[in-house]
Amino acid sequence: MVLLVSYWAIWYTRNRVGIVAFVPKTFTFVEAFLKEWDSVCLVSCPATPSELVYWQAPTGSVVKFNFDSAFSSHIRTATLGVVGRNSSGLIMAACSDSYSHVVDACIAEALACKQAVLFARDLAFSSVIIEGDSLTIIKKLNASSFDRSIISPIVYDIKDVARCFDSISFRFVRRDANNVAHVLAHECQSQQGPLY
Structure with a gap:
């Protein structure tokens, strides 16, 4: 896998810049890419029924906003879903x-997270948890x-x-504890315009 990603990084840099990048810079990129790939693979493994996790309500006056996205690579669009629930599990x-001209799924997840934060701010909630199933976005x-x-x-x-x-x-x-946001994101694919 390391060799494959290294070849890809060299090819990409040569096509984009016209020269081969400095070797340590390419090595650093390959190392970071493989770490991120491992974290994505670890998260995307399907859970057995005994390992299923469920959405957990926040405590006190905190509102939890879950976000997710659905990305369509052939038409470069992303749809997103955000849901905010209180300590009783009630939807607030x-x-x-949807967004057009989205390059990849990681950007789609980042846009969904941004929408969750903006939505929570616009609704004037003061204490929030932003929760999603993209480990990469949360780590960043x-x-x-x-x-x-x-x-x-x-x-x-x-x-x-x-x-x-x-x-x-x-x-x-x-993902199994983020199902409502996941369903909202996929349902939006058949809708036109934002829904609140």
Whole structure:
């Protein structure tokens, strides 16, 4: 796998820039790509019935916003779903929307997370948990270092909006505990325009 990703990185750089990148820079990229790939593979393994996890309600006055996206590579569109629920599990708000000209699934997940944060802010909730099944996005939002990936502008925007809250946390959850947002994102594929 390392050799395959290395060849791909060299080929991509040569086609994009016209020269082969400096070897340590390419090695660093390959190393980071493989770590991210391992984390994605670890999360996407199907769970057995005994390993299923369920959505957990927040405590007190905190509202939990779950987000997810559905990405269509052949038409470069992403649809997203966001649902906010209180400590009793009651739905406080939900929305779905679509974006065109989306490059990949990672960007789609980042846009869904950004929508969740903006939605929570616009509804004037002060203490929120933002929860999604994209480990990559959650790790980037919880990292203190500057993100240098393709989604860095979206990560920056999310962190900027996050300053508006009295309390906010970003949490990873497996797909089976994020099912409502997942269904909303897929249902939006047959709709036109945003739904609230």
